[in-house]
Amino acid sequence: MPQLNIFVLFVTFLLVFNNQAYTANAFRSQDMRHLAKPSEAPSPPVWPEQFTAVLLQNRKNAYSLTELWYDFKGGRNMNLIQSQLDLKGTLFDLELDNKTSYYYNKEAGTCRTIEFPVGILRPEWLAGARYLGQQVIHNISTYGFTKADGFITYYSEVAPPHRPVQWRFFDGAIFDVLIWKDGNIMPEESWQIPGFCFSKLGRQYQGADSVPTLNSYLRQLQLDTANKGIASGRA
Ligand SMILES: *[C@@H]1O[C@H](CO)[C@@H](O)[C@H](O)[C@H]1NC(C)=O
Ligand SMILES: *[C@@H]1O[C@H](CO)[C@@H](O)[C@H](O)[C@H]1NC(C)=O
Numbered sequence: 001m002p003q004l005n006i007f008v009l010f011v012t013f014l015l016v017f018n019n020q021a022y023t024a025n026a027f028r029s030q031d032m033r034h035l036a037k038p039s040e041a042p043s044p045p046v047w048p049e050q051f052t053a054v055l056l057q058n059r060k061n062a063y064s065l066t067e068l069w070y071d072f073k074g075g076r077n078m079n080l081i082q083s084q085l086d087l088k089g090t091l092f093d094l095e096l097d098n099k100t101s102y103y104y105n106k107e108a109g110t111c112r113t114i115e116f117p118v119g120i121l122r123p124e125w126l127a128g129a130r131y132l133g134q135q136v137i138h139n140i141s142t143y144g145f146t147k148a149d150g151f152i153t154y155y156s157e158v159a160p161p162h163r164p165v166q167w168r169f170f171d172g173a174i175f176d177v178l179i180w181k182d183g184n185i186m187p188e189e190s191w192q193i194p195g196f197c198f199s200k201l202g203r204q205y206q207g208a209d210s211v212p213t214l215n216s217y218l219r220q221l222q223l224d225t226a227n228k229g230i231a232s233g234r235a
Pocket of ligand 2: 139
């Protein structure tokens with residue numbers, strides 16, 4: 001019977017070995033959960049000084065495809081908001097760090113100038129956001145953050161370089177990031193403010209109030225958080 005004994009030993013070895021391997025895996029997955037503990041919260045993302053993003057914007061079931069050109073170095077920021085099937089045309093939302101914003105529609109030749117009390121968003125505008133833990137958004141593992149009592153919730157990829165995946169506002173507006181490119185800045189001629197924005201005869205763009213854009217929201221947030229002292233990282 002020595003062959004049977006060897007076989008029994010072999011099976012016993014396999015069972016013990018497999019069990020150990022299983023235990024090792026269990027330890028690894030526990031380590032992963034451990035990483036997600038709020039006590040070891042990742043710090044809120046800081047935006048690069050220049051980037052381009054393509055966002056799918058869903059605002060109370062009104063969809064638009066938005067190109068966001070962020071140029072903090074240049075003190076300017078452009079949102080090109082293209083409505084579904086072009087039914088409402090394209091809204092250009094140009095924001096300058098000197099606190100003037102221009103909302104215009106090139107086809108209609110309408111423009112509206114708005115003075116803001118604050119400049120464009122700072123790259124570190126998420127500083128002081130509260131960490132919400134990990135969440136899966138569209139099957140992507142993300143870190144969740146919220147700022148200003150849920151005014152905005154922001155999800156960035158767990159995998160470096162932690163690109164944003166989605167952000168949402170308290171009123172239900174959802175922005176999904178479809179494309180994110182660092183340092184890819186818009187051609188200079190596209191930053192030119194159209195002449196009709198400076199013409200006394202020019203017609204006013206009417207939609208800017210009813211189409212609150214990413215940055216009018218966020219600039220308001222920046223203002224709110226500055227007022228509440230949250231921007232200084234006390235949240
Ligand atoms: C900001 O810059 C733009 C473009 O140069 C100019 O038209 C606007 O008057 C400036 N706003 C302020 C408040 O200086
Ligand atoms: C979700 O992600 C997992 C892991 O990366 C992958 O295996 C799975 O196919 C994905 N599911 C969908 C619907 O994309």
